[in-house]
């Protein structure tokens with residue numbers, strides 16, 4: 001990482017607020033990093049620019065996970081350099097080494113002003129101050145920094161927000177390089193997490209999406225130490241966090257949705273909260289595979305757990321439970337029998353929403369050294385076979401909802417919903433799942449408003465979506 005000490009001499013401050021162009025690429029965790037940087041920029045009086053050309057400097061928050069993401073990030077940096085010339089790079093790709101062991105971004109784009117890894121708000125701000133100093137402002141310069149304290153700048157719509165509870169990961173899945181980019185697990189203090197949740201709810205957020213690399217591991221790094229919230233002791237633990245979030249959400253009539261949950265035994269304790277509605281009965285569990293030998297080769301967390309039995313128990317405890325998951329087809333050494341095991345798991349586990357990648361080697365991942373790399377055609381063919389089963393399961397589950405009445409959160413409602421709208425039920429996380437299309441209401445008195453809940457009777461399905469009418 002380049003630090004401010006090796007950089008150029010400081011240009012003079014402008015007589016107006018400098019404009020910063022910002023591009024945020026990658027996953028929700030990268031999005032929360034972008035929100036922290038934008039919050040800090042705003043707090044310090046910087047303005048944002050919608051175009052590269054109209055900016056005094058551009059920040060690109062990159063993703064470095066899979067080859068396509070690396071390419072997109074490098075292309076974006078190239079575009080920003082061509083159109084603007086002053087570019088700071090942050091995010092996962094910034095922490096990635098090239099073939100020669102040097103920094104990959106610097107190698108591909110030597111003229112970038114600074115490169116940092118992920119969750120590096122302070123380093124990014126140091127570089128911004130150096131290359132585009134803000135003018136002295138007698139008012140703003142008295143305002144204390146807000147990073148990590150207020151609700152700050154959100155890149156999501158007003159009615160939902162991501163709540164990042166930890167950074168990094170203690171696992172070493174053989175296909176993944178996230179720990180080498182984001183480091184080991186660091187849990188945020190429970191008081192800070194709950195404080196942020198409360199502020200978001202008070203600001204009108206109706207759906208809070210809990211994210212991390214491994215939500216079930218929250219607090220492991222601090223040995224589940226007791227923190228404080230609202231003057232009371234609370235353990236830094238997933239179950240305590242969920243109980244408190246459920247209490248807060250209930251006060252504000254809001255939803256809480258959990259992502260990246262690994263099937264550890266203590267997750268069982270969350271199920272009663274889901275059955276009672278405190279936390280949405282929705283779990284995003286990245287299983288990646290079902291066969292124990294493949295899971296061992298993948299070095300997956302909880303690979304010794306009996307996932308199918310656990311899942312069936314979860315469904316008994318919370319019959320409405322919706323499971324979203326991701327899988328990898330054609331992992332090195334995957335036999336046809338192991339792949340068939342995965343298809344059988346999909347059918348039996350009745351995974352409501354599944355995504356699948358054909359295995360693709362990620363630079364720096366230890367899985368690249370495993371024997372038995374399969375030809376790309378086999379990997380792609382297995383992915384297609386997996387998706388055919390997944391879509392069958394998912395479509396059948398969607399059809400079962402016809403006739404039901406569901407609570408939905410409205411995401412879009414042109415002309416106050418007189419032309420219908422788009423919403424999501426508890427079964428649909430934003431961006432990754434389907435939605436509920438609301439038909440134009442027959443009575444003009446029935447309206448919809450973005451960010452509000454509505455009740456909808458499901459009348460049909462359309463691909464991955466449901467179709468309903470307002471009740």
Ligand code: SF4
Pocket residue numbers: 169170171172173176177178179213214301
């Ligand atoms: S659990 Fe595995 S896949 Fe997920 S971030 Fe950690 S190492 Fe990567």
